[in-house]
Amino acid sequence: MAFDAPSELESFRTEVRDWLEANCPEAMRTPLKDDEVVWGGSRETFKNPDSKVWLERMGEKGWTAPEWPTEYGGGGLNRAQAKILQQEMKRIKARPPLFSFGLWMFGPALLEFGNEEQKKRFIPDIVKGKTRWCQGYSEPGAGSDLAGLQTKCEDKGDHWLINGQKVWTSYADQADWIFCLVRTDSSVKHEGISFLVFDMATPGVEARPIKLISGSSPFCETFFSDVKVPKDQLVGKLNGGWTIAKRLLQFERSSISAGGFGGTGGSGILTPQEYAKQHVGVDETGRVADGDLRARMTDHMMFAKAFGMTVQRSTEQAKAGQEVGHTASILKYAAAKMNQDKCELIVEALGTEGLGWSGDGFADDAKKATRGWLRSKGNSIEGGTSEVNLNVIAKRVLGLREHQ
Amino acid sequence: MAFDAPSELESFRTEVRDWLEANCPEAMRTPLKDDEVVWGGSRETFKNPDSKVWLERMGEKGWTAPEWPTEYGGGGLNRAQAKILQQEMKRIKARPPLFSFGLWMFGPALLEFGNEEQKKRFIPDIVKGKTRWCQGYSEPGAGSDLAGLQTKCEDKGDHWLINGQKVWTSYADQADWIFCLVRTDSSVKHEGISFLVFDMATPGVEARPIKLISGSSPFCETFFSDVKVPKDQLVGKLNGGWTIAKRLLQFERSSISAGGFGGTGGSGILTPQEYAKQHVGVDETGRVADGDLRARMTDHMMFAKAFGMTVQRSTEQAKAGQEVGHTASILKYAAAKMNQDKCELIVEALGTEGLGWSGDGFADDAKKATRGWLRSKGNSIEGGTSEVNLNVIAKRVLGLREHQ
């Protein structure tokens, strides 16, 4: 903020306000519908045509990535200006123009670890939403133990040769490119991993959607057989991939902890206490009639409130330059518990109305809630299981040791 | 049962009934007062003189140990007859004549592992309550890891020489004799332990009571410095003590699981729901007004009921000759949880009335309940911690392995 006199910031605010007024289509100021989310990339269909216009205009200004450098097509704004842009978009209820793992995960990592040529090559299309990226991390034998990955990458002189299998690749079937962890040295564990990017259209790449218990298929199994990758698509040092991987997991966990979880079930779903009032009823004092359910709902509400205040606290303390790693370490674990408890309470409050799968006889929001409840079971598994989170807290934060 | 025709059993019942009628003092048919419990031994004062008469008469018949062989002073009854004695005593609400670790733990072990001379020497005085025994097991460095005990026992030719320290020795300051685990070989762990008995009056033995958080002192620290023990007081084989120890722990856990726990606080204490009705009140439907507390009390009641039915189930199945080790393995863990939950609920229901320590201003039953609540915290530690219980279930019952 030091760089901007309040007056300059205010004039920037007017500027932003006018631009949004002129460029944000009316339809993009309405609540985002589940099926109108824009992920970009070559397969994007823009169900709502206005969302195409909106993405193009925002991408042009680089405001899909407000704080990224202009030289790579970013907005080049500082923290204070970015905050103003955010506030002004919120004021007119503007939809986010783009959802993108490129923006949230790969981009930040590439800006930190990539070389100049790679940044120039990949960042602009992320900003404009032209390339959709997916993440090739987990493998059937390497889940919680990510560093146990086995996907082989051989140096064939003029190219890398990839053979192996990834799993839990988000939207791999929709993605244009993949950023991927591969094994370039099997004699060591963490030090034998490299970070590679390549085109999903490369011969030998196959992505098969995985159907989840919720019925949706946001993830794929991805197979690589003799996939040839140009040498210049190695990011960072050979065998230096684990450093980038850890950094990326931070981005992932913090974006997850911020509430960006699969499993709330989407729009139109009410709170547990609303459903309880409708389906269980209240007594003459206005209390939900089931005192047992009511107590557990209250416990959850308090947990959620405490979680929100903890996110706020660590944010403020970080801004004030204080060490917040300890506090932040609990967020992923707590966020998973919070969302899962909420979904369980909703299904419990709905009673038999929460036991529908498809077709007539069940309200749409109830069916969504049921699917969301099932999806939420993954929250304590994806992006690091709760067991791994607790290990990390115990060892790194509390300093408890392994068996000697 | 095979040995007794129903008719014979019925005549035995009449016999027992008549004898009890003639020999059980009236005062011994009233509810047992906390301070009139008879532990026997040389320090027994018999606060209620009738309890002395009662013990002498029962001891004379050997009915303090109904199923032990008559040659050692026991009652020599079979299972069916013992059950009848039990039923008849219950019918007239007769007090148990004797509480004794000799009866519950050491005696059964000695009958199984001791030599003829030792049985003749020690069992009769256990039956008559003349000798009070205590158990020398845990040490400051050997709690959950009992086999880590270090109390040294050297063979000095004509005697054993004991040096070391025991802790959690129940009523060591009241006991006449101790049965004790000592280390006779420090080059091995379990195979270097022996089982020894000796007189607490032996020079070099000192017992210091330990004050618990509940204010009571049922346990001692016991110190041995150059204690000389005659060679014939080794029970079982040299370095064969661990087998006896494990057997004894079984007696201990099963007696604990049967509900024989420190920490209910003694007589006069009401149930959580009674206290809740008194102190929290009920609504117009007769429900305890605090629906949250009510739900947790119900959960506990159900747990307690389920526990009772599980004890009953394993007993019946054992009688039917079925394997019940798996079911029995959960009892100690569940009993501790059950008693601790009950005590917490009582204190919560009592409100500030449950926060007294001594003096006026608090009801006596409430003060007892508070002490009992504090004492109950030991339930998940004494006789094997809950953590060790869960390890045992996981490894021995569920077959889960150690890290390889």
Next chain:
Amino acid sequence: MSFVLSEDQQMLRDTAEAFARDEFAVSRLRGLRDAGANGVDAEAREKLAELGFFGVLIPEAHGGVDMGMVSMGQIMEMQGRTIAATPVLQTAVLGASLINMAGSEVQKSDWLPKIASGEITVALALDEGTHHAPLNVATEAEKNGQGYTLNGAKRFVTDGQHADLFIVVARTFGEAGQSHGLSLFLVPRETDGLSVQILNTVDSHGAAHLSLDDVSVGEAHVLGAADTAWETLERALDMGRIALAAEMLGTAQAAFEMTLDYLQTRKQFGQLIGSFQALQHRAAKMFTDLEMTRSCIAGALSAVDENRNDIAELASLAKARACETLHLVSNETVQMHGGIGMTDDHDSGLYLKRARVQEALLGGATYHRDRYAKLNGF
């Protein structure tokens, strides 16, 4: 209470276990689901009938084998192990016992043999809201010349998608919330004015909403005396709750065993995940819950056969404990399987989905905790 099975009961248990294992695997439910059968399985129904399972609570005079609740509990536990979709709970427990307890000689000989032979399926149509509340019946039965006219609606009637005969609980007197004034009506599926909305449920067992618009039935269709059905109904419900609890025990036990197998085979960090103490303790706690719940169910089953006076209390104990145990185990099953447990290809999800339906039917944990407390005077 008896906790040891008789020889006959043990034999029946073994038969049911083998049947579930060999012909009724989870893959069968998966197949029905993928075929869109919505829980209807005619072939299985025939086999169940051949084994005599539908007649376990029916007197021999009416074509049953009259083996009692403990025996029925063994069948329920075993079908629970493979979360099989069968009409046993509605037809052989609720339907059979209601008709047997309340029915006239004519009604019994009309219907019980058909039930025992598996010729028809029955469904009790009771609840009208989304939470079990047996007294909150607003469906009205108005007296007319030859009998009664029924108007109202019933929600989430399990087996309603295929039942040949509905036992409809309706009010001939008083208002919702009162026990007096409840009556039972035998309403065949094809009766005019009865419409059935078939439901696709999360557990793929199916169910239906019913609506009754001027459904007229004759006196002969009244099951037991009018106005005073409550006592019989409550007893039948408690039998159903205990039987369902036994099914849930089987479901939880099987899910637990599947999880235990995975803990003993899956490796991470170079170790079997079952060798991690945190998972070991959670498994040990589940085992503790399972053993204690098993005792409650065994006791409740035998209490019915002994016609004890604490059946209501034991039924609520059994159902509440079964709900809590299965809720925990079904969640831990997915969590301990990790990613694979989240995939539709794996059985974890099928157990989880079935679990929540079993929990809700005939009253969930909070309903039965509340009832247990009331029965204990607080």
Next chain:
Amino acid sequence: MSFVLSEDQQMLRDTAEAFARDEFAVSRLRGLRDAGANGVDAEAREKLAELGFFGVLIPEAHGGVDMGMVSMGQIMEMQGRTIAATPVLQTAVLGASLINMAGSEVQKSDWLPKIASGEITVALALDEGTHHAPLNVATEAEKNGQGYTLNGAKRFVTDGQHADLFIVVARTFGEAGQSHGLSLFLVPRETDGLSVQILNTVDSHGAAHLSLDDVSVGEAHVLGAADTAWETLERALDMGRIALAAEMLGTAQAAFEMTLDYLQTRKQFGQLIGSFQALQHRAAKMFTDLEMTRSCIAGALSAVDENRNDIAELASLAKARACETLHLVSNETVQMHGGIGMTDDHDSGLYLKRARVQEALLGGATYHRDRYAKLNGF
């Protein structure tokens, strides 16, 4: 809400921390207990006064330092770490804020300087039953010629064993349960008709039952307007709840650190017990609770200074979360210490005993969960 301390607040926190550590160790409470002092510690009180802690919520005009609730929270947290027996909650939080909010200029200048200087201690006498219920006041204050005559009884008044001045909540109108009709009275200890029964409490902090028999006080002793004390009282209670929650956070944090040390030193089976994963996960969960509860308390403290409109909700959140967290941590502290934790020589028991008193004072977890739900409309 602000979650970052100002320089002044940080300095005060450091002072309070050093004071608690160096002069207020747990051994001090143990000493008071063994000496039968029943929580009365004149020397400590002087030092607290010297440090200005009694004046943190008192305007400078009346001899205070007027630093606000966030500052008071730091003091409470630090005295909680060593479970110290001090009059700060009753005197400096409840007493000072009630007199400051409701008092006349005369009353303020009469009493606030004496509080700030540590010359007197004050105790709010509110509850009459064994569970916190601020509206259930039956104690009557009847108007007489020169003022009021008070009759009634108060239970478990903390600091009642030594307080010089009682603020008695009595009813000048209406009946128990109603908010209208409550009034506050300043009743000095030596007033005729006031009898004090001193209590030996489980936490060794002491307390007292009061009985008021025809206690007559003049108009000048009415604090604020008669009949309408509720709003002020509720705000003061919420300040007290938040301050107490801060103290409980300190208690839980210190007990947790003590346990963590033990996990890192005690060996069994040849391993540090802190290397057993089951204990590691339990410790990690406690840490998670502590961090989240810390956020609730920090937020609630600053909400008071910002005079936000959701103070009641945040107070119940802070107190309920503090109760749950401390309940868990105090039990785990004893369990993880094993046998040694059961001995009176070890501090675990002192923390456990103090914890249950802190939980009950000004409303336990169930009271505040219920209140939080009501404030949220369900």
